[in-house]
Amino acid sequence: MNHWIIAPILLPAIMAPILLMSARHDIVLARVFSLASTVALLGIALALGSMVGDGQILTYALGNWVAPFGIVLVADRLSVMMLVLTALLALAVLFFAIDGGDRDGRHFHALYQFQLMGINGAFLTGDFFNLFVFFEVLLIASYGLMVHGGGPARVKAGVQYVVINLVGSTLFLIAVGMIYSVAGTLNMADLAFKVPQVAAADQALLQAGALLLLLVFCIKAALVPVHFWLPGTYANAPAPVAALFAIMTKVGAYCVIRLYVLAFGETAGAAAWLAAPWLLPAALVTLTLGMLGVLAARRLGQLxxxxxxxxxxxxxxxxALFTPTALAAALYYLLHSTLAGAVLFLIADLIARRRPGLDDQLAPAPRFAQQSLLAAAFFVAAIAATGMPPLSGFVGKLLILDAARDNLQATTIWALVLGTSLLAIIGFGRAGSTLFWKSTSQPGSFPTPASGNALALVAIGLLLAGNVALTLFAGPLTAYLDATAEQVFATHRYIEAVLGNTVLPGGLL
Structure with a gap:
C-alpha cells in the first residue's frame, strides 16, 4: 500500500487549519505557507505520475480496511493527470492572488487549501459516498471563495451558486441511495462488478439512480439544461477564484468518465452505455449556447x-462518444480548455483594474497601462480558446473531429463544431478590436496603477506557456493520453487493483 496516495488530500487538509489558527492575521506568513503547500502538492502529484506512468494502478485502504468495506483511494493515469493539472493551475492562480487580491478577505488562503483538498479527494476517491463527501468539502470552500471581498453582485451570484449546489447535493444523496438499494455497494470497482448481476426487476431503479447521478454531474459540468448558474457565478467571482473554478467543471466531466465507463460501460448488461443517448445531444446544445453567449457577451468576464x-x-x-480514441482526444482538450479558460479570467481582471468606471465592459475607452502587453496576452488566449491554429485548441478540436468520423452523428458533430468555432472567432475578435484597436482612437488615458502587478503577469504568462507547451509536445502527450484512455476502458484492471483477482473464478483476466 503506497502512503503517498493520500498526501494530496492530507497536505492541504493540514495546511488549511494551520493557516486559520496561526497565519490569518499575517498575510505574508499566510502567503508563504500557502505557496509552499501548493509547490509541495505539485511535487507530490508529479511523483505519483512517475509511479503510475507504466500503467500501474495504486490503491490505498484507509485504516487498512479492505475494499469494498473500507474507504479506498485509487491512483491511475487519469486521476493522477487531474492531480497534476490541478496543482499547476493552483500554483499559477496563487501567484495572481498574492499580488494583492488575497487581501480582500482574511481567510482566502485557508479556503484555498480546503478547496484543493476537496478537488484532489474527488479525483482520488474510489467510492461514491466519499465522492459526495469531497464534493461537499470543495463546495463549502468555494462558497467562501465566491464571496471573497464582498459586494452586492458577488453576494447575489453566491446565493444562486449555493442554492443550485444544495439542490445538486440533495439529488446526489437520493441517487446514491437508489443505487445502493439494488447494488448493495457504492465502491466504484465493486459497483462495476455487481451492476451486470442486478436482477431485471431492479433495473429500473438502478438506471433511474444512474441517470439522476448523471444529472448531478452535469450540474457540476454546467451542461444544458443545468448550465444557467455558471455565467453569473464565474463573471462575478474574484478573478483568481474564477480561474481556479476552471477545474471545478472538469470534476463533473471526470466523474462522468469514471462512472459511465467503469460501472455502466460495455460490461454493464442491460445498463450498458446508459449515458450515451443523453450526453451527446446535451453536449452539442451546450457547445452551441456557449458560443452564442460568447458572441452576445457585453463584458469580458461574461465572454x-x-x-x-x-x-x-x-x-x-x-x-459522449465513449471510445478510447475519442476519450484520448477529450482529455487533451480538457487540459487545453482548463488553462485557456483560467487565463481569460485573469486577463479580464487586469484590464478591469486599469479602466476604472468601465471595468471589463466591451466598450472603447482611453489607453491604459500595459495595454500592448495585455493585448498580446489576450490575442494568444483568444487563439487558444477559439481553436485557431497553431495552438492547442486547434489540435484538441481536430482530435475530437477525427475521433467522431465513424459516429452516426458525425455530420452533425462536424457542422456544430466548425460553426461554433466561427461564432467564437467573431465574438473574441469583436471583443479584442473593441478593447484594444478602437480604444487607440479615444483621447486621453487612464492613470497608471500604483502597483505594476508583476506576479499577476507572471501567472498569466505561465498559463499561456502551458497552452504553448501543449502544442509543442502534442505528440508525446497524445501518446500518453492514448494509453490513459486505454487504461480507463480496461475496466477489469481497475476492478482487480481494488478488489484483487479473486472476485471471479480464475480471476478477472
Missing amino acids: ASFAVIGSMGMLLTGI
Whole structure:
C-alpha cells in the first residue's frame, strides 16, 4: 500500500487549519505557507505520475480496511493527470492572488487549501459516498471563495451558486441511495462488478439512480439544461477564484468518465452505455449556447464564462462518444480548455483594474497601462480558446473531429463544431478590436496603477506557456493520453487493483 496516495488530500487538509489558527492575521506568513503547500502538492502529484506512468494502478485502504468495506483511494493515469493539472493551475492562480487580491478577505488562503483538498479527494476517491463527501468539502470552500471581498453582485451570484449546489447535493444523496438499494455497494470497482448481476426487476431503479447521478454531474459540468448558474457565478467571482473554478467543471466531466465507463460501460448488461443517448445531444446544445453567449457577451468576464460553457460542450462531446480514441482526444482538450479558460479570467481582471468606471465592459475607452502587453496576452488566449491554429485548441478540436468520423452523428458533430468555432472567432475578435484597436482612437488615458502587478503577469504568462507547451509536445502527450484512455476502458484492471483477482473464478483476466 503506497502512503503517498493520500498526501494530496492530507497536505492541504493540514495546511488549511494551520493557516486559520496561526497565519490569518499575517498575510505574508499566510502567503508563504500557502505557496509552499501548493509547490509541495505539485511535487507530490508529479511523483505519483512517475509511479503510475507504466500503467500501474495504486490503491490505498484507509485504516487498512479492505475494499469494498473500507474507504479506498485509487491512483491511475487519469486521476493522477487531474492531480497534476490541478496543482499547476493552483500554483499559477496563487501567484495572481498574492499580488494583492488575497487581501480582500482574511481567510482566502485557508479556503484555498480546503478547496484543493476537496478537488484532489474527488479525483482520488474510489467510492461514491466519499465522492459526495469531497464534493461537499470543495463546495463549502468555494462558497467562501465566491464571496471573497464582498459586494452586492458577488453576494447575489453566491446565493444562486449555493442554492443550485444544495439542490445538486440533495439529488446526489437520493441517487446514491437508489443505487445502493439494488447494488448493495457504492465502491466504484465493486459497483462495476455487481451492476451486470442486478436482477431485471431492479433495473429500473438502478438506471433511474444512474441517470439522476448523471444529472448531478452535469450540474457540476454546467451542461444544458443545468448550465444557467455558471455565467453569473464565474463573471462575478474574484478573478483568481474564477480561474481556479476552471477545474471545478472538469470534476463533473471526470466523474462522468469514471462512472459511465467503469460501472455502466460495455460490461454493464442491460445498463450498458446508459449515458450515451443523453450526453451527446446535451453536449452539442451546450457547445452551441456557449458560443452564442460568447458572441452576445457585453463584458469580458461574461465572454470568458460563456467560453467555459462552450468548452465543456466540446469536451463532453468527445467523452459522449465513449471510445478510447475519442476519450484520448477529450482529455487533451480538457487540459487545453482548463488553462485557456483560467487565463481569460485573469486577463479580464487586469484590464478591469486599469479602466476604472468601465471595468471589463466591451466598450472603447482611453489607453491604459500595459495595454500592448495585455493585448498580446489576450490575442494568444483568444487563439487558444477559439481553436485557431497553431495552438492547442486547434489540435484538441481536430482530435475530437477525427475521433467522431465513424459516429452516426458525425455530420452533425462536424457542422456544430466548425460553426461554433466561427461564432467564437467573431465574438473574441469583436471583443479584442473593441478593447484594444478602437480604444487607440479615444483621447486621453487612464492613470497608471500604483502597483505594476508583476506576479499577476507572471501567472498569466505561465498559463499561456502551458497552452504553448501543449502544442509543442502534442505528440508525446497524445501518446500518453492514448494509453490513459486505454487504461480507463480496461475496466477489469481497475476492478482487480481494488478488489484483487479473486472476485471471479480464475480471476478477472
